[in-house]
Amino acid sequence: MSDAPLNAVTLSRMTDDEIREMFERIRWPDGVACPHCGTVGESTKLKPREGAKTSARPGTWKCKVKGCRKQFRVEVGTIFHSSHISLRQWLIAIHAMCASKKSISALQLQRELGLKSYGSAWHLAHRIRLAMRQEPLLGMLAGHIEADEGYIGGKPRYGKPSRGRSRTTATKKIPVAVLVQRDGEARALAMRKITAKGVRRFIEANVDRSASTLYTDESKLYNIAGRSFAGGHEAVNHSIHEYARPGGIHSNTAENFIGLFKRAVNGAWHHISEQHAQRFLDEATFRWGTRKLSDGERTVLALRATEGKRLMYSDSRRA
Numbered sequence: 001m002s003d004a005p006l007n008a009v010t011l012s013r014m015t016d017d018e019i020r021e022m023f024e025r026i027r028w029p030d031g032v033a034c035p036h037c038g039t040v041g042e043s044t045k046l047k048p049r050e051g052a053k054t055s056a057r058p059g060t061w062k063c064k065v066k067g068c069r070k071q072f073r074v075e076v077g078t079i080f081h082s083s084h085i086s087l088r089q090w091l092i093a094i095h096a097m098c099a100s101k102k103s104i105s106a107l108q109l110q111r112e113l114g115l116k117s118y119g120s121a122w123h124l125a126h127r128i129r130l131a132m133r134q135e136p137l138l139g140m141l142a143g144h145i146e147a148d149e150g151y152i153g154g155k156p157r158y159g160k161p162s163r164g165r166s167r168t169t170a171t172k173k174i175p176v177a178v179l180v181q182r183d184g185e186a187r188a189l190a191m192r193k194i195t196a197k198g199v200r201r202f203i204e205a206n207v208d209r210s211a212s213t214l215y216t217d218e219s220k221l222y223n224i225a226g227r228s229f230a231g232g233h234e235a236v237n238h239s240i241h242e243y244a245r246p247g248g249i250h251s252n253t254a255e256n257f258i259g260l261f262k263r264a265v266n267g268a269w270h271h272i273s274e275q276h277a278q279r280f281l282d283e284a285t286f287r288w289g290t291r292k293l294s295d296g297e298r299t300v301l302a303l304r305a306t307e308g309k310r311l312m313y314s315d316s317r318r319a
Contacts, residue, residue, distance in 0.1 A: 006296030008099075011092055019088050020059045024074045026303050034063040035077035036070045046071070078306040079127040085120065089113045094128055094302050099295035102264040103283060123311075129279040131306040132286035134187070140208040141181040145229075146215045147203065147222055148254035149177050149194050152265060152277065174277045176261075177202050180254045185289035188257070190277040200225040215251050257288060 014022070024032070031041040042064045046056035062071045075081055080090055093113060096104050110121035153173035175194045179187040179202070187206045191198055203209075203225045213231030216222045217238050226233025234249045236242050244250035261284045265272060272280050290298045 005294070006095070006299055008092070008095060011088070011095060014088075016086070016088060017058060019091060020074060023087065023091070023303060024059075026300055027074055027078075027307060032061055034061075034065065034068060034070070035072050037063060037065055037068040039063060039065045039068070043072075077308060079131050079309050079311065080306065081310060085113075085115070085124060089115070090124070091299075091303070093124055095295065095299045097125070097128055097283065098287065098290075098298040098302055100268070101287070102260070103268045103280075103287075105268050105270070108268075126276070126279055127309075127311045128302070129283045130309050130311045131302055133279075133282040134185075134285065134289075139185070141179060141185060141187065141206055142208040142211045143184065143213075144182040144215065144248065145207055145212045146180045146182065146251045146254035147178065147199070147225075148180075148217065148251050148258060149175065149199070149219070149221065150258040150262070152176050152262060152272070172274070174272070174274050176258070176277070176281065178254050178257055179203065179206055180257055180288075182253055186254075186257055186285045188261075188281040188285050190274065190281055192274075194221065196221045196224060204228075215249060217251050257284070260284070260288075 011019070028040075032043045033040045034043055043061045044064060046060045046062055048056055048058065056071070057073070059073050060071055061073065063069055075083070075087065080087060083090070093109055096109065096112070106118060106121040106125050109115070109125060110118055113121065113124075115121050115124075151173040175191045177189045177191055177194065177199055187202075189202050191202075199221050203214075207214075209228045210230050212229055214222065214226045214229045214233045216226070216233070216235050218235055222233065222235070226235075234245075236245060236250055243252065261281070264280075264284065269280065286302070287298070290301060293301070
């Protein structure tokens with residue numbers, strides 16, 4: 001079973017012990033590491049004893065290092081820590097979110113996993129998105145970089161006309177700035193307002209400008225930021241229906257990312273709040289950056305990223 005490709009069929013056929021052992025191999029490829037003291041290779045697996053009043057749960061390890069000697073399971077120190085949801089349900093959910101090009105809703109996860117409440121599925125999905133988040137400065141984008149901005153949300157809502165005035169337009173669309181490295185990764189940031197200063201800071205934090213060329217549309221937001229790129233700043237003018245020029249000058253890749261994200265909102269999530277928009281963007285950028293991998297390989301990467309990340313329900317509500 002360990003040599004079989006990781007997909008929905010193999011996950012459904014594996015026993016709970018096989019799923020736990022698979023996650024142990026993924027999390028600890030160099031040997032079991034104690035999450036309490038960090039020592040590698042100094043832990044033993046406890047075996048259940050028949051007839052004992054208290055017996056170790058399956059998959060329990062004990063550190064042999066003097067001064068530690070604590071028991072732990074593979075879930076400790078990950079997004080699965082202290083979760084009443086089984087590891088099988090977690091892995092099925094992660095695979096579903098990694099394999100669905102336009103993601104999957106919390107309601108559908110609740111139905112497919114047999115969870116009792118929508119809140120459990122909602123929190124589960126947000127913890128998976130936390131694992132998918134790319135850490136700051138983990139790797140700077142370089143090469144041909146496309147930048148674009150968009151507004152995510154529903155159609156404008158019109159308020160009642162006030163005295164002597166026409167109807168007012170109210171919208172809750174979320175401004176989003178996007179950077180895409182051609183044939184590479186993407187970065188996306190939910191902003192309160194799109195400004196040239198905010199966009200420049202976003203670019204400086206994510207792009208190695210000494211080894212990059214910037215491609216945008218005709219927006220003036222990128223004029224100052226583009227001056228610092230060693231390869232220069234090229235722009236196409238959409239207002240005159242110019243979408244590409246010879247030499248690979250276009251911003252179509254960044255626009256494709258925004259379009260795909262909007263279709264995920266419309267087709268799966270239906271609505272995202274400004275409060276949690278960044279987590280949805282983190283999920284989308286993770287799938288985009290791993291789009292050339294298989295669904296199983298993408299799932300394994302997500303599982304490896306679960307370590308050292310915790311998200312309590314109360315914290316996710318306030319985030």
